[in-house]
Amino acid sequence: MGSAMTANPLAIEARRVCFTYQEGTRALTDVDFHAEPGEFVAMLASNGSGKTTLIKVLVGLLKPQRGSVFIAGQDIRSLRPTDLYQRVGLVLQNPNDQLFAATVEEDVAFGPLNLGLPEAEVQERLREALDAVAAVELRARAIHHLSFGEQKRVAMAGVLAMKPSILILDEPTAGLDPAGEDLMMRLLNRLNRRQGITVILATHSVDMLPLFADRIYVLNKGVVLRQGPADEVFGDHEMLSRASLRLPYISTLLHEMKRYDGVPINGLPLTVGEARKRLLELIPEELIVKQMRENSS
Amino acid sequence: MHHVFELFSDIFAFRDNLLSRLDARVKLLLALLTIFSVILSGKVVFPLLVFVTAVSLMLAIRLPVRLVLVRLAVPMGMVAVLVILQTFLIGSTPLFSISLLGRHIQAQQEGLLRGLLMGSRVLGSVSVVLLLSSVTPAHRIFHSLRWLGVPRGWVEIATLMYRYTFTLLDQTADVLAAQRVRLGYSGLKRSLASLGVLAGAVIVQSMEQATRTYEAMSLRGYQGHMPFGPLPALSRKDLWTLGLVGAGVMGIQVVLEWGLL
Numbered sequence: 001m002g003s004a005m006t007a008n009p010l011a012i013e014a015r016r017v018c019f020t021y022q023e024g025t026r027a028l029t030d031v032d033f034h035a036e037p038g039e040f041v042a043m044l045a046s047n048g049s050g051k052t053t054l055i056k057v058l059v060g061l062l063k064p065q066r067g068s069v070f071i072a073g074q075d076i077r078s079l080r081p082t083d084l085y086q087r088v089g090l091v092l093q094n095p096n097d098q099l100f101a102a103t104v105e106e107d108v109a110f111g112p113l114n115l116g117l118p119e120a121e122v123q124e125r126l127r128e129a130l131d132a133v134a135a136v137e138l139r140a141r142a143i144h145h146l147s148f149g150e151q152k153r154v155a156m157a158g159v160l161a162m163k164p165s166i167l168i169l170d171e172p173t174a175g176l177d178p179a180g181e182d183l184m185m186r187l188l189n190r191l192n193r194r195q196g197i198t199v200i201l202a203t204h205s206v207d208m209l210p211l212f213a214d215r216i217y218v219l220n221k222g223v224v225l226r227q228g229p230a231d232e233v234f235g236d237h238e239m240l241s242r243a244s245l246r247l248p249y250i251s252t253l254l255h256e257m258k259r260y261d262g263v264p265i266n267g268l269p270l271t272v273g274e275a276r277k278r279l280l281e282l283i284p285e286e287l288i289v290k291q292m293r294e295n296s297s
Numbered sequence: 298m299h300h301v302f303e304l305f306s307d308i309f310a311f312r313d314n315l316l317s318r319l320d321a322r323v324k325l326l327l328a329l330l331t332i333f334s335v336i337l338s339g340k341v342v343f344p345l346l347v348f349v350t351a352v353s354l355m356l357a358i359r360l361p362v363r364l365v366l367v368r369l370a371v372p373m374g375m376v377a378v379l380v381i382l383q384t385f386l387i388g389s390t391p392l393f394s395i396s397l398l399g400r401h402i403q404a405q406q407e408g409l410l411r412g413l414l415m416g417s418r419v420l421g422s423v424s425v426v427l428l429l430s431s432v433t434p435a436h437r438i439f440h441s442l443r444w445l446g447v448p449r450g451w452v453e454i455a456t457l458m459y460r461y462t463f464t465l466l467d468q469t470a471d472v473l474a475a476q477r478v479r480l481g482y483s484g485l486k487r488s489l490a491s492l493g494v495l496a497g498a499v500i501v502q503s504m505e506q507a508t509r510t511y512e513a514m515s516l517r518g519y520q521g522h523m524p525f526g527p528l529p530a531l532s533r534k535d536l537w538t539l540g541l542v543g544a545g546v547m548g549i550q551v552v553l554e555w556g557l558l
Contacts, residue, residue: 061512082518090516096464097506098513100457102436106526111517113524122526142311142434144463162517 009073011037011166011198012058012088017067019053027053028064028222035166035200040192042209043202044233045219046244051202054219055170058200059090071166082115089164093171095151099143104135104154107143111162129161133187149180153187160191166198167191173205185212207248210234210270218243230270250275310434314358320535321437322444322528328429330543334550335421341414343553344421351424355431365427372423376416383412435459444528453523461510465503472498
């Protein structure tokens, strides 16, 4: 039964998508992928596993040899580009690939102007988009004078100005310093939780995913190995190894403490917060109270 | 960025000073008027005055002397060649002769004067363009050109070229550095080969960049025309500045050309 027949269609869906490049490289094989409205979905894969190809198929830049892509139940082949790109936005890995105007203001306004919107609305979208990525102060700056992190945020603003309901990002944290990574992920989380934008993130960086992603797809050599919530995906160590992926560092630490040092840790914590809870369970309460008293004095 | 590429740095155009605050259209019109006047000059005085004024203004807005000299190096080199060729190839009144490889070559007065006039026009015009580019971001110049009626397609191409010049310069600098640390420039033959590889790499990278950029533009609704927002009307202050400075330039030229002082 197609998703078009359900009362609440999926935000975006790829069904049995196959894609082979002209030189013969088979990039995707029978890939099923979906995201519900307002979900935060991650595509986790090592380099060369097909995640960028899948992303390009989802936004219609590449046409699969087999399979279909639907947005809110509509086949994207039946959508005009103007309609399609108001529903789904793509932020590329390298901001230089999508910042083509001279200044931040001109670049972010590019999409709304192409939509033929009145000047007042263009300015309003410009303000909102820059505000959403904490880049209001960059408005008058030349693109080539921005730092890499600033360019990444401005590139995202340019896409947000189109007001898509689905935002797809290819390695949004690649090349950013830890503070930049943290800022980017929190921006995406805010867009997802507060504005209800469906976020699809392609990455091979595992550490932040358990904090933000509702579901994770693992791809390897163009095939979906597994999909599900973080604890299910990261609980399958054999699958992770096959996909050349690893656990989050905090999980690896506690996993090894459990395995090699016999520390009786419950479950598999995936975040620092969870790890803290599990470790506190092991420390006698009177020791914690004593330490807290010493700290406060 | 490699020091050679400082030639292209436009950071000064974004600084705040008296000249940068003027509307770009006013500056462009004044620059065009001045260049036109320089080209039509029959004497060297006016073009040289323009050259000295433009260079002085660049130094007054705190452009580094080294940068001004680097940017003037090529036009000054061209002027030197121009003067030499004109002196020795044009005219009939002998000035002096030199012996070169067993032959006597004569310098002519008419050629020297003509070379100096042409050279002064080159320096005057180029210095005006350099001044304009030092106080006006390129994208504002392009928008002003569009306002003046330059075809939209030309302005779009110029805008994209300008945007990606810096990206490609950075990539070129990276390839150059990578070649250098692997002794790619340790001799003449190697250097020539490395330069060839560098040129090829830049061409390939620019083609790939163009493809990616086009995809990104399509994703944001590009349909063959870059949208440019409207420009506000010129203010009264801008119009007065245009009128007064324009009249001043023309007045000075008339006085100097006709020797009224």
